[in-house]
Amino acid sequence: MTVTLADVAARAQVSPATVSRVLNGNYPVAAATRERVLRAVDDLDYVLNGPASALAAATSDLVGILVNDIADPFFGIIAGAVQSEIGGPGGRAGGERLAVVCNTGGSPERELTYLTLLQRQRAAAVILTGGAIEDAEHAAALAGKLRRLAEAGTRVVLCGRPPAPETDAVALTFDNRGGGRRLTAHLLGLGHRRVGYIAGPRERSTTRHRLEGHRAALAAHGVEDDPALTVHGPYDRRSGYDATVELLRRAPELTAVVAANDTVALGACAALRDKGLRTPDDVSVAGFDDLPFSVDAVPALTTVRLPLHEAGARAGRIAMGKEEPPPGGVATVHGELMVRGSTAGPR
Template identity: 85%
Template sequence: MTVTLADVAARAQVSPATVSRVLNGNYPVAEATRERVLSAVAELDYVLNGPASALAAATSDLVGILVNDIADPFFGIMAGAVQSEIGGPGGRAGGERLAVVCNTGGSPERELTYLTLLQRQRAAAVVITGGAVEDTEHAAALGAKLRRLTDAGTRVVLCGRPPAPDTGAVALAFDNRGGGRELTAHLLALGHRRIGYIAGPEERTTTRHRLEGHREALAAAGLPTGSELTVHGPYDRASGFRAIGELLRRDPDLTAVVAANDTVALGACAALRERGLSIPDDVSVVGFDDLPFSVDATPALTTVRLPLHDAGARAGRIAAGREKEPSGGLAVVHGELTVRASTAPPRA
């Protein structure tokens, strides 16, 4: 059954004229009303009838790139690589397509809203980067949205995100679990046994997978795998700085720290230096991702190098129809342990 503008108005408890104003963006509307209308649009999967020129084509020349935080190099590198590859056969203006970067701020609701807006614009492709939120209700809503997009002819590529089965989306999934396992195994091989872990937000798939890899390595070495030396927080420098105080409170004899990513690791290193501790002589520190600043940190950071640019470029080519989709719609992208000066054996 076709959803009409009147259906959206009824769901949002506003007039059809207000819905039209929100969707067309040609008249001031209160923010609360706007959010209510966009929520109704998302819930009903309403697609605005565009002008005749838009209706004549299945998709436009628009490509949406969803990121959690464009200021984070992790997402900036992938978004830039996607944009560099989306030109090619099929675009109306010299083969080029218009890339729109949508910054969700990590909000599941904003993620769905952007997908609704891209659906309404008949986007040629959508690339979603980074980990997913582990919430059953959101996963169901996201799956329905992705199916609606792919059914309408939009190519959907998940870059650095687990697959979304039965949606038609292609996934280039990072092996976060394997990378986490390698980092901790490296520390264990150096002789560390008192290892703290600074994890990301608990609701993110990236957080869970990296932490699972860490615990697998501990278990293989016969060490406890509980959460007594694990602290959760955002993927930012401040989180790493704060976490060191808590980890040292729990275990003053800590000899190594695994950080959720390189940015968190920098914060941890700063906090250790502030306490008069040397890296790696007193405490070894490892990160994850191998962001550009990692090699220039003091000391240079041991980390897992993820091929962010290559993965983003591949996602862009698939989104543009210039590269064949991987078999089964899924390719696992592996990282590489990169050992630098921030790790060493613990003091005897």
């Protein structure tokens, strides 16, 4: 029923081996023969059987990308950049790879399960994006998995995530701590002293690093770090809204709010608006990531721009072996403070 290599070979009057070689183009085949084969392929509408060739050649053209939330542009941008580099359609000849995007939803188990699934597919490479889950047990399990993947020849790259200990996975780490520090320093520099902080979910490296940066800035400016001014929540708009309401309840006098990311910041702005407070006149707001919509917020959001596209593209190239990994296997990617309308001096 379905056309196989043998059918093509028969029609082109050559052996299956020759057809395979024409298709893979890594062995000399006379031009005339090649053409005959190619015509047969065309006539028969032949499409290679991926699993069969993966089995025989012990390689696959699948690349896995693990993300926390595919609906979040933060990950979408990275995933898109990776895909543009792993040579999907566009990079002719042997360079056709498929990106398998796996949505972990931030769940440790799913992270592991997807990794197993990818291992089962004998993926050519795996890229883990976003913050790591900070749990010793999970970290150990993850490291084990990554080691086994690497052993099996799968290249592992971390993008926007700290290096994984006990592993030689290449890591492109975002400088969340530095970004957080500069952001809060900017606010303190404007004269704010009571700064609320809406942190991301606990046990997440991104959350911790950004928060540490914030605290470092407070310390550097001699401002007391009031625990009541920090609230944790998921990385979504709702969380920003609720946390802001809570923060306002706890400390009506605060003059600025730093959010875990831009989406959360948008929720914070909405809450302030609903409470009749103006941004930045009454309360300044700052985000993180500089997603595309942030510049269009009103007022435009002060935030830390992370070069998501560049980082994703680089991760993709490294995963494909098209670019040398950074020395030591770790590179830090810095963010840039974008001061915009949502922050100003306190009233």
